[in-house]
Amino acid sequence: MELDPHTPTEGRYLIHSLYFDDYKDTSVYTTNSGLSKRYKWRIRYYGHDLSYIVLEKKEKLEGRCHKKSCKLTVEEYNNIVSGDITDMFFDTDKKLIKELIVDMMTRDYRPKVIVDYERIAYVEEITNVRVTFDMKISASYQLENFLDGDYQSFYILPSGINVLEVKFDEILPSYIRNIVESYGFKQMSFSKYYYGRKIINSYII
Numbered sequence: 001m002e003l004d005p006h007t008p009t010e011g012r013y014l015i016h017s018l019y020f021d022d023y024k025d026t027s028v029y030t031t032n033s034g035l036s037k038r039y040k041w042r043i044r045y046y047g048h049d050l051s052y053i054v055l056e057k058k059e060k061l062e063g064r065c066h067k068k069s070c071k072l073t074v075e076e077y078n079n080i081v082s083g084d085i086t087d088m089f090f091d092t093d094k095k096l097i098k099e100l101i102v103d104m105m106t107r108d109y110r111p112k113v114i115v116d117y118e119r120i121a122y123v124e125e126i127t128n129v130r131v132t133f134d135m136k137i138s139a140s141y142q143l144e145n146f147l148d149g150d151y152q153s154f155y156i157l158p159s160g161i162n163v164l165e166v167k168f169d170e171i172l173p174s175y176i177r178n179i180v181e182s183y184g185f186k187q188m189s190f191s192k193y194y195y196g197r198k199i200i201n202s203y204i205i
Contacts, residue, residue, distance in 0.1 A: 001131060001176075004121035008047070012120045012135075018043045018081075018146045019115060019193045020100075022107040031194045037061050040193060041100055041109060043077060043146075050147060053077055055096055065167075070096040077147070080104075081111055114140040115196040116153060127171050134163040139196030141203075154203060156195045163190055 007013060020041040021027045030038040039059040045052060053072040058065065072080075076097065079088050089101045103109040117137040123130050142151035157163075166172065166180060 001122035017115045020109045021112045031191045111143045113196045115192045130167040132165045141200045
């Protein structure tokens with residue numbers, strides 16, 4: 001497999017995500033319970049590049065994931081996290097922003113936790129397979145510093161433990177499956193958001 005073409009020369013890149021949840025912490029509880037139909041809102045940027053800030057809605061249905069996304073300006077980001085969204089709903093032509101604003105107005109969706117990690121990604125373009133290794137996964141509650149990266153973080157997993165994820169559409173090539181199975185790995189559900197909230201709550205409480 002080849003490195004993701006967007007990967008920097010050093011072979012890995014840093015991902016910053018700001019996750020939202022509603023007043024009931026629905027995303028926490030639906031993830032923990034394994035509910036087959038659920039979704040999460042997050043805002044993400046990579047490395048130190050604030051020219052590419054992305055709003056994402058990650059939906060899961062019966063074990064299959066679907067993601068919708070749109071770019072945000074720094075001004076749009078600031079309006080969203082500050083809750084200054086009433087005029088924004090009518091001014092924007094981005095449908096995904098409108099969807100988030102509806103959730104913010106009706107279910108009180110607000111930023112809850114920052115999750116950071118380093119990623120190495122490989123792709124197999126013919127069958128659209130993507131293999132990622134996520135390392136140094138950490139969480140922070142200092143939400144106001146999300147864009148400047150100046151916040152205290154706490155590691156979610158023990159040192160040396162990483163997350164391997166294999167993403168594919170319909171067919172996983174046998175040579176990739178054989179490598180994964182040869183190490184005796186077991187498939188499991190792992191939500192960075194859920195464990196991020198869990199570790200932060202343990203420090204706050």
